[in-house]
Amino acid sequence: MKTKIHFFITLAFTLFIVYACTNSDFLNVKPNSTILTPSTLEDVQKLLNHNINLCSGLAVMSSDEYVVNEQDWNVATAIERNAYVWAKDLYEGTRGILDWDRPFRAVFYANNALAVLQTLEPREAEQVMYDDLKGQALFKRAFASYELIRNFCKPYEEASAETDLGIPIRKEPAIDRLVQRSNLADSYQFVLDDLKRAAQLLGPRLGSNLFRPNDAATHALLARIYLDMGRYAEAELHADSTLLLYDRLIDYNTVSTTSATPFPNTHDELIFNAMTVGLYSFTTSGSLPRRYRMSEDLMDSYVANDLRLQLYFVSDNEGRYIMKRGYYGTGLYPFTGLAVDEIYLVKAECLARSGKEEQAVEVLLALLDKRYVSGKTPSANDILDDKTVLEVVLEERRKELVWRGLRWQDIKRYNREGYNITLTRSLGGQTYTLPANDPRFVFPIPDDEIEYSGITQNDR
């Protein structure tokens, strides 16, 4: 009897231990349902669906599209105040600068998506989706990397691009590897390569989700980047490619001028949706207190029949203008994505620069026709007056693409070409100036980045 019991108890012990030790799956179970260890194409799509299309707000805050008064300036945060007067010390010790961090987060997500894709072997039926996901990841990595280049690096000069500092190029998701800054030529090349690969992988605009890039978006971004680099022939080429794939404009006569949010989240003109980080009260439209007013010289350039005046802006009690809402739905922050109107203007500018002035005017008028009250669109003669076609195009560029984070970039580009634009602000009797090509046109790299990775700071 006793032996039997001894036997059973030994057996129970044995079985228990053997079960627990051999059943190694026991401890490999996922701890909870909200944890996703990305492993399928759908998971990759979910990673890329994250709103990682965030751009810097610094470029909007530093540009000449708005003014603030001394009182509002005084109660603003350090970065807002410093960005407004182009102070040498922009961050004043503030850490966690989203203008720098968010684009790198996008790169991190894209790299994770690419890393997961690399481990997957798609079935034949999945190949299209697989390619599209890869294209999306490459596009988003390029979009974010270019966002960093245009804010934190000197303007592109072919002669010095090999020696000018670029961005840390991150191609892998591992967070334990830190990367030093590449040169500017390599940084641009990295972005252009990604986009050119993406252009072959991405399909046409699908459905209403405009956080998701498409083939037109890659060409639109290439057009924007080549324009910025001053490579106008290539910019024109990609503008053409974009418009070949997608060229719808909205007629502003069909848009409600009384609605607080005239543009829906998805509308015909949008190619790719992105916005600035929602941090700065100087760039927040819609919510109170609105601390800024649009620059008077800018507002003066709109004529009465220009529908943009009523769609883009609202006036306060004192007749001064502030931004209504973004170009995308209810968004409070500047739209920084890609849209067809920008591509029209890129094309018009490239045409004008290459001497095809008539064609340039034709493209420009096609756009303006959708912007003015029906039948009141100015004629070519009206708009040209005594200005050159290029001057007119650039002026329209400023008016059309207002509050889209492009103006700052344009000023840098124009100055590189000798336009010699000096920015000035006056606050409480003091005048601040930013001369053309001043090193303060390049934003400093945040202190925490310098501290933890030791990359080289910009001269400012």
Next chain:
Amino acid sequence: MATKNKGVLSYGFLCFMFFNLSTAQAQSPENGEAAEGQKRILVGEVRSGTDHKTIEGVSLRSDRGAAMTDEQGKFRIPVTVNAGKLEVRHIGFQPQSIDVNANMKQLEILLHPLENQIEEVEVVSTGYQQLPKERATGSFVQIDNELLNRRVSTNLLDRLDGVASGLQFHTSSAGSDRFNPSFIQIRGRSTLNANHQPLIVVDNFAYDGDISSINPNDVESITILKDAAAASTWGARSGNGVIVIKTKEGARGRPTKIALTGNFTVGAKPDLYEPSMPQLSPAEYIEVEQFLFDQGAYNTRIRNGWQGISPAVDIFRNTRDNVITSSDSLRMVNELKKMDARSELLSHYYRQSLQQQYNLNFSGGGNNNQFFISGGYDDNRNNVVNSYGKRYSINANHAYLFFDDRMRVTTNLVMTSSKSGAGAQVANLYPYDRLTNDQGEAMAITNANGLSHSFTDMFGDGKLLDWKHRPLDELKRGSTLLGDRTEYRLNTAVDYRFNDYFKASVRYGFEKGVSESVNYNGVESFYARDMINRFATIDATSGEVAFNLPVGGISNNTTNAFTSSNGRVQLDFAKNWGKHELNAIAGSEVKDVQTDRSGVIYYGHDPLSLANQNASIDFSRIYNYSYGSGSGRISTGASQYNSVDRFFSYFTNASYTFDRRYTISGSARRDESNLFGVATNQKGVPLWSAGLAWTLSNEKFFHVPFIDHLRVRTTYGYTGNVDRSLSAYLTANSASHLITSYNQLYADIVNPPNPSLRWERVGNLNMGIDVMLLSGRLSLTADYWRKKGTDLIGPAPIAPQTGVSTFTGNTASTSSRGLDIELTSVNLDGKIKWTSTVLFNIAQDKVTEYLLETGSNYTVISSPSANPLEGYPYWALFSYRYKGLDNEGSPIGYLDGQESTEYNSIVNSLNREDLVYSGSRVPTHFGSFRNTLSYGAFDLSFNIIYKFGVVFRRASLDNSSLYGSGGTVTPTQADYGQRWQQPGDELHTVVPAMIYPANGFRSRLYAFSESLVESAANIRLQDIRLGYTLKKIGGLSFTDLNIFTYVNNLGILWRRNDYGIDPDYPTSFPQPRTYAFGIQAQF
């Protein structure tokens, strides 16, 4: 691969132990009373002379050897057949010396408690073993049944408050706010973000259910394990200490006993006029509203037409628009000033609480079994009308013995069912709001969050549902929240004793709990009517109303369930020979806890047929609200979540005692878990402890006549802790609420890969002394302890180019230390007996390493626990330096050491020099003073609880919260009368002037200034209990009948602050006083 190796090893180890014991068995053929030469084995059992319960851990010594009684009080000891003495000793009992003679067979020894000594439970329970206290090296606190029953409460843990040394209760308010945390903790805080609550063990297994499901009447005793030696048996979950709950059992060979308990507790209504909940008087409130009205603060509201404005603002508007005359206006305002919403709340919304508790149990046992069966019923009527809780519990505990008592099979089955209900809340009242009109009928109110009467009267042209909010009707027909929780627990164990030394046991525990809650908003409730109207579409031309949300009830249902399975195999070894005592256990356990949560909302719900009309709703559509410019979706409320926690552990611990003078102990444990998801061989954490104890009073050289017992002990070792939120893999959250503005699900990366992630470890040092003096008149236990939390999981900064700005890993450390002293003195021991117990505890902790440099001073001040500073406690309270007011009533702060009124810069300064450390928000010095007196059949006890070394932040006039958005005035303001009003006031007040519009930074400077920090030190008379025990009523005889009355929350005897605020409840209603009456009878 590594696992398998380890598995084979441990299997080999266990088998080795087993075969060893088999041979040990074969080599010791002595059995029963078989004599062998001059020596024979004497068997018997030891019981208490007072209650006849068997006593475990009694030391016996004969001239042939030594022994100790087992769990059933049984012993086997070699003796010389016909001569010699048997010495029987046990702490707290009179030692006995018995002459051994040949006739002795089954010896029953009755031990009598030492005179002048309160009976103590001398066996500590760790959940793995019963350990005689005199052999324990670690730090334990025991709460016996009597102490546990001193207090009347539905919740078990409440009964430990103020009686368990080192256990800290910080219950500031029911819904604790971030400044006044609510928790229990043992010996300070040794973690940052991981679990900080003690591990609760019920009948040998970690308890995963809700503590409120345990009926306190079924609990025999509670042991609190505080240091490494005590707690490390529980391994990776023991870093915060362990509370071991042991439920009641029957007793073998004892006639059936019946025990009946019944009590009821009456509690006062809350005092709405408490200084901790200051309110503007109606007159002050109207004054503020008038001020705001004159500033134009209500213009937007008045203009949009639908937003509610208060009755007073309505009068101001009508006066301004010449709808009423100024004399009418004055009269109407004066009428309002006479109102007092609080008195209406007291008569309609609050009531006296009433709690009833009944419990009946049967216990006893035959020769080979024992049982305990109980049933309990609790019925709580809470302070707020419609709010109640009920609990039904059944507990059946059986044990059977087989094969000459070698095998013991126990089963324990517990079932608890709880139901709770809560009605609609009455919130956001204006101080002059009326709930009833002069006829006593329910009145409609309009509040800042609601719609104006003029709007609801007209809008929809009568085609919408009634849109008025009548709080009193809501109490009858409004929303209700019904909770229903069922929990059952099954524990089975088979113990088998191979011989006198070895025992093997297999245990299995299963728990399942399901709790459902239904938030039902009938079609008559304001919630449902408001939502249905809001989502209605009114045709602009025809005025026709289309209800997009079906007209009917809205039922929001959520279900939470958990299932927990625990298995354990264990070998016990216990042997005494000569002067040696060796005890050891080794084993392995496995645990699996799964939880499931789900929820759904039913619209157009009919409570009778349970039909709903969800199918008719377009949940994806964004509806424009029927008024204003808002829009929104109708929420499906559909959600699902599940989690799985798994552990696999090996453990061993052993202690060796020489000559009852020296004890050394050691333990080791290894845990593995699925939580981290790393390669299995990295999952484990080895935790260990070592301890030493020296009983000086058993030394031959020790001759101090007045010291009965003196023992010193020390332990060192590691306990662990788990942060369930982390994983070593790249993990992303893809919950269903993560939807982009384009309606696409997205995944949020929670955790970048971190293969080196480890468990948190807490190093523990404990040094203790136990002394008993003057024949047990005075006993003292003192422990000095130090804990170091290392590898704590905390955020650390990383270069942002990686894509993450912070990275969470084993980067932080804490250190804490303190003192636990418990002193018991028998002051009088004649006809009147008087015993006092003093508890004195110190617990101080600080964060010693925290790599993430937090942001502005405001983040440190407003959420210090999320932004700890190195060198300060986790619950530190920081403030802004504050100079006072300038001659315009504006507060003056400091910026970089200089006086300043640049509020934005002060508030967001990064200069820590501008911060003032005001103290700890958790008491660092605390304890109690408990007295028990008895005279004849009467007994009286009372407990005084004290807390020192703690501060709180008092609420004052907050300019920014005073006027919320759109001019809403928040009435909960103190110091309104003390505010700066005219030049010169700055000489005697620090309360800033009211300005309009409020400047948020200016308000923050004052609200978080050092001048609002008060000491929370206090001494309170917690409770008094008076009992009367009798043995007989008429012809009916009892073993015991105790009638008692118990008064709780008697009041504060002394407090440091001058504002009359109960510092334990600085921003909520203090606990109302309660009166309980009850009876405890045993037949």
